[in-house]
Amino acid sequence: MAFIAPLKGVRFNTDKAGRLDDIVTPPYDVIREQSVEAFLSKTPYSMVRLDITKSPGTGAAERNRYVAAADLFKQWREEGILIRDQEEALYLYETRYTLHSGKNLVRRGLLCLVGLAEFSEGVVKPHEHTFDTVIADRLQLLQHCSAQFSQIFSLYSDRDNTVITLLESADSEPAGSVTDADGCVHSIRRVTDPTVIRQVQLFFRDQSLYIADGHHRYATALGYRRYLREQKGQLPETHPANHIMMYLCPMEDPGLSVLPTHRLLYWPGVLNVDELTTRLQPGFDLQEIHAGSRESLIEEALSRMDEIERRTKEKSSTSFGVYHPGEDRCFVMTMKDQGYDQFEIDDPCLKDLDVVVLSELIVKKYFGLDHKRCENENLIHFYSDPDEALDTAVKDSAEDDDITPLLFLMNPTRVEQVKKVADANHIMPHKSTYFYPKIMTGLLFYQLVDNEVINRLD
Structure with a gap:
């Protein structure tokens, strides 16, 4: 049911940008306003300069902040601060962390593109309400930058750990590692083996995906696709705007934690x-x-x-x-x-x-x-x-x-409760789940290049 695809990820060039630890941030929706200045003071390349966190303004001030983000994104690419991988890949994302209880855990997931599907199709299943004002803000940013700066965190069922085993057994190369403010260590590795990529794609043909974190980002991608269809007509299935970057984690992973x-x-x-x-x-x-x-x-x-x-x-x-x-x-x-x-x-x-x-x-x-x-x-x-x-x-x-x-x-809400609610097409109250640790914004971007063809397995 779910179509996944590799991507040519955009990453920070640490030789020019400096330490990733100073650059990356949590997702925009968990950054409190008083923390923004602290992130900005660390480096001129902080992710908050792109993935805008402040509330929208009005009129010209509102438009200018999106234009500024788009100009900065372009400038950083031209200056080599940001580099785009030349070869498409799936990215194995590993997070090592310690809970408040002192328990040490490791969570593993997959960064990839996922074919967009309307919620009514039952391929991607939500469990939370969204707010129009938040979607409007994210949509403006996506329209101006043609890039997705943070991933959607989704779950799938894999009792045998098939996907992660395939990725861990494949040849891979490091693509970034950071330690966040809580001491959690996030690292990604690139897997480019076409055989492994195809095996992973085949696995997901029989899967539904459950959004854990990022309902507004998913709704934004659907809105962006509708916007492009109004401008250009029907898009081919392989068009970049028919896809969104996700972090996919097996719901049976012993390292998966939901906090209250x-x-x-x-x-x-x-x-x-x-x-x-x-x-x-x-x-x-x-x-x-x-x-x-x-x-x-x-x-x-x-x-x-x-x-x-x-x-x-x-x-x-x-x-x-x-x-x-x-x-x-x-x-x-x-x-x-x-x-x-x-x-x-x-x-x-x-x-x-x-x-x-x-x-x-x-x-x-x-x-x-x-x-x-x-x-x-x-x-x-x-x-x-x-x-x-x-x-x-x-x-x-x-x-x-x-x-x-x-x-x-x-x-905490349990993972199996999230699945039951989503399968029944119900919606939970706002802020019902807190999947921990959050996926870091700035490790990997998805740049939507208009004339590219996404390598999806149909």
């Missing part, structure tokens, strides 16, 4: 702990956590949630932590059986998701905050780092007496 994304909910008013627990008790058993410090409270809550998750792995169980910074009290809440009957979602694959329970039962029903209000008033903020979320909750609670920040600690 915690929610900081800003209750628009004063809500004390007694009122909070009264709202939650119809659907949850609450156990208060006692510890010596705020940090210890959060750590103990996460530990107990993990214990509940492991103890009840064979049957459905939903648990959260909730911290009230104004009163410095923390609870672990476990869903009662009757809680599952209290919100209007029938599909079991959605009812099984902690993020859906929080969104539909707690926020919408118990707190009376619908999705539109939460979005319009920016009432929910998302954090992968619980310490950062805690610091923000405490700070905001102390500074504003008219709101009540409530920190909800989450369990």
